[in-house]
Amino acid sequence: MKKRHIKNLAAGLIAVFAVACSATQPAPGERYVLVIHGGAGTIRKADMTAEREQAYRETLEEALRTGHKLLQAGSSSLDAVEATIHVLEDSPLFNAGKGAVFTHEGRNELDASIMDGQSGKAGAVAGVRTIRNPISAARAVMEKTEHVMLSGAGADQFAAESGLEIVDPSYFYTPERWQSLQEVLKQDSLKTTGNDSKFGTVGCVALDQQGHLAAGTSTGGMTNKRYGRIGDSPIIGAGTYANKEVGVSCTGWGEFYIRHVVAHDVAALMGYKGLGVTEATEAVIAKVGEAGGDGGIIALDRNGQMSMSFNTEGMYRGAITESGEIVIGIYQP
Amino acid sequence: MKKRHIKNLAAGLIAVFAVACSATQPAPGERYVLVIHGGAGTIRKADMTAEREQAYRETLEEALRTGHKLLQAGSSSLDAVEATIHVLEDSPLFNAGKGAVFTHEGRNELDASIMDGQSGKAGAVAGVRTIRNPISAARAVMEKTEHVMLSGAGADQFAAESGLEIVDPSYFYTPERWQSLQEVLKQDSLKTTGNDSKFGTVGCVALDQQGHLAAGTSTGGMTNKRYGRIGDSPIIGAGTYANKEVGVSCTGWGEFYIRHVVAHDVAALMGYKGLGVTEATEAVIAKVGEAGGDGGIIALDRNGQMSMSFNTEGMYRGAITESGEIVIGIYQP
Numbered sequence: 028m029k030k031r032h033i034k035n036l037a038a039g040l041i042a043v044f045a046v047a048c049s050a051t052q053p054a055p056g057e058r059y060v061l062v063i064h065g066g067a068g069t070i071r072k073a074d075m076t077a078e079r080e081q082a083y084r085e086t087l088e089e090a091l092r093t094g095h096k097l098l099q100a101g102s103s104s105l106d107a108v109e110a111t112i113h114v115l116e117d118s119p120l121f122n123a124g125k126g127a128v129f130t131h132e133g134r135n136e137l138d139a140s141i142m143d144g145q146s147g148k149a150g151a152v153a154g155v156r157t158i159r160n161p162i163s164a165a166r167a168v169m170e171k172t173e174h175v176m177l178s179g180a181g182a183d184q185f186a187a188e189s190g191l192e193i194v195d196p197s198y199f200y201t202p203e204r205w206q207s208l209q210e211v212l213k214q215d216s217l218k219t220t221g222n223d224s225k226f227g228t229v230g231c232v233a234l235d236q237q238g239h240l241a242a243g244t245s246t247g248g249m250t251n252k253r254y255g256r257i258g259d260s261p262i263i264g265a266g267t268y269a270n271k272e273v274g275v276s277c278t279g280w281g282e283f284y285i286r287h288v289v290a291h292d293v294a295a296l297m298g299y300k301g302l303g304v305t306e307a308t309e310a311v312i313a314k315v316g317e318a319g320g321d322g323g324i325i326a327l328d329r330n331g332q333m334s335m336s337f338n339t340e341g342m343y344r345g346a347i348t349e350s351g352e353i354v355i356g357i358y359q360p
Numbered sequence: 361m362k363k364r365h366i367k368n369l370a371a372g373l374i375a376v377f378a379v380a381c382s383a384t385q386p387a388p389g390e391r392y393v394l395v396i397h398g399g400a401g402t403i404r405k406a407d408m409t410a411e412r413e414q415a416y417r418e419t420l421e422e423a424l425r426t427g428h429k430l431l432q433a434g435s436s437s438l439d440a441v442e443a444t445i446h447v448l449e450d451s452p453l454f455n456a457g458k459g460a461v462f463t464h465e466g467r468n469e470l471d472a473s474i475m476d477g478q479s480g481k482a483g484a485v486a487g488v489r490t491i492r493n494p495i496s497a498a499r500a501v502m503e504k505t506e507h508v509m510l511s512g513a514g515a516d517q518f519a520a521e522s523g524l525e526i527v528d529p530s531y532f533y534t535p536e537r538w539q540s541l542q543e544v545l546k547q548d549s550l551k552t553t554g555n556d557s558k559f560g561t562v563g564c565v566a567l568d569q570q571g572h573l574a575a576g577t578s579t580g581g582m583t584n585k586r587y588g589r590i591g592d593s594p595i596i597g598a599g600t601y602a603n604k605e606v607g608v609s610c611t612g613w614g615e616f617y618i619r620h621v622v623a624h625d626v627a628a629l630m631g632y633k634g635l636g637v638t639e640a641t642e643a644v645i646a647k648v649g650e651a652g653g654d655g656g657i658i659a660l661d662r663n664g665q666m667s668m669s670f671n672t673e674g675m676y677r678g679a680i681t682e683s684g685e686i687v688i689g690i691y692q693p
Contacts (some may be wrong), residue, residue: 147619148619149618149619153511153588154588172587173615174587174589174615175614175615175618175619176590176591176595176618177587177588177589177590178486178487178511178512178588178589178590179487179512179588180588181587181588182587182588184587253518254514254517254518255486255510255512255513255514255515256510256511256514258509262595263595263598263618264595264598264621264624265596265597268621281508282506282507282508285482285508285509285597286480286482286508288596288597288601288624291621291624291625291628292624292628295625295628296632299628299633300632318480
């Protein structure tokens with residue numbers, strides 16, 4: 028309990044002192060069309076090799092270029108979100124898809140959600156074990172069923188019946204994530220938090236040529252999670268939300284994001300109080316921080332203004348403008 | 361598709377003409393301390409026997425009296441919500457606990473969530489099969505873990521380890537719900553909606569002597585649901601939400617409630633736009649109706665003002681004031 032208290036206190040202090048990296052806006056006349064994150068947490072330059080940092084930057088750039096290319100060609104924001112997240116899910120660097128962390132039982136249970144801001148439709152899957160790209164399963168739930176959220180073995184079965192790519196659960200094995208689980212198990216067999224095992228979720232918000240927004244989030248959850256724990260990523264309103272004004276994707280300590288209904292709260296502050304996208308994400312991150320939680324939020328509004336706010340030491344993140352100008356960040360600015 | 365369209369159109373018309381039953385307020389100086397619902401849907405006096413209506417009224421009253429007694433004795437709003445929902449879960453009349461509907465595979469998979477408005481803490485379980493009172497499992501998740509949401513077999517296991525009452529899945533068998541599944545299967549083996557098989561969720565909001573609010577929701581979901589479908593009831597922000605200003609519990613076509621983040625939207629309209637509890641619930645029900653969804657919302661604010669809004673033909677509902685004055689309703693007013 029003491030340790031937890033200190034952690035919460037530390038998170039509070041970080042929240043107070045964090046300089047949210049959200050002021051970056053494009054040159055006049057330009058607008059952002061795609062924003063991504065690859066997880067927030069204790070990401071320090073001192074702990075990173077040049078090669079590893081390079082790998083992260085290259086993958087973030089590849090993801091941005093993939094979505095941008097689709098948007099340039101007139102594809103929908105939904106298509107751009109799905110394709111962009113595929114790049115991040117297929118990389119072992121992020122805690123989503125291929126790089127998903129392990130549960131207490133040594134399995135990988137993945138969550139994802141997607142929302143189309145224009146139609147207000149949404150889809151999500153939780154606790155799936157055999158779907159290579161959970162974000163596509165979330166989209167299939169949205170487009171092919173009358174449901175929003177499917178879970179567990181039923182969601183895997185649905186994905187298989189929908190013709191999505193099914194993989195053997197061993198596809199999600201990576202030595203690094205396995206090692207993380209062993210370390211957590213050594214410390215405390217029931218612990219999920221207290222280190223950054225809870226971070227690494229990926230997400231994306233896109234704005235297409237029709238002015239329509241979409242947002243998506245995909246994750247492996249927390250290392251050593253048990254009991255079918257579901258975090259904020261597959262929950263519409265918590266980890267993902269989009270309407271006609273703004274798209275939002277979150278990463279962080281999921282429980283705080285659920286309690287604060289973070290993604291919808293950003294949209295509500297904009298829609299009901301008239302806050303701008305930066306003010307709104309910073310206000311919500313501040314609430315999460317005051318409660319002892321940490322993580323990040325990316326948001327993109329219908330005018331191409333974006334925000335990438337976080338109260339952790341770092342967040343893998345990037346954005347691209349209509350003309351292809353890229354910003355990528357990892358650490359505190 | 362045509363049928364669906366007509367259904368949506370009908371829902372829209374109902375939404376426009378519905379007289380929300382939310383104007384009832386107590387005598388001056390009195391305040392409501394407990395509000396409940398037992399599901400919204402096509403509930404018509406013509407389809408109801410006097411005995412059946414009496415049974416519903418008696419159970420709703422018993423639930424209200426149970427929670428009221430605790431509140432009178434100085435118990436917390438959380439205790440009152442849990443005990444009140446137990447009465448509804450233990451009755452075969454409602455689609456929660458004992459009276460849960462059947463999935464496509466002929467099982468009962470229950471969902472519940474609870475939120476403490478004062479602390480902002482929350483708990484939920486989804487897709488559980490052996491827990492007699494899912495609302496107590498939701499509370500145990502909130503109080504005994506660092507998580508908010510547990511699902512599937514893991515949630516059942518957690519409940520057993522927490523000492524909650526575990527029952528054989530056959531406990532949830534009722535001939536009436538089994539018959540409902542057989543009828544739906546005869547019509548369309550893949551259909552979950554289109555009749556009122558999706559309704560019957562129970563919920564409660566309470567205000568204790570300390571002025572603290574809590575809200576909870578419990579359901580069996582939709583008859584013939586498949587693929588581990590999760591509705592709004594276990595989702596904080598969608599089916600349940602509480603903060604220091606208001607507590608909210610929802611019932612209805614869950615997918616629309618998730619997309620509209622209904623419970624949090626009520627709180628956001630009150631907190632950010634200054635709407636009263638009645639205005640806020642009516643505004644949100646109107647949005648759900650415009651999108652083609654139907655159902656109901658109950659809400660209770662910290663001043664003891666309550667609202668029971670719905671755009672269906674009926675909603676089992678009731679409220680009790682501090683002094684024990686009861687209102688119970690079933691049909692449109």
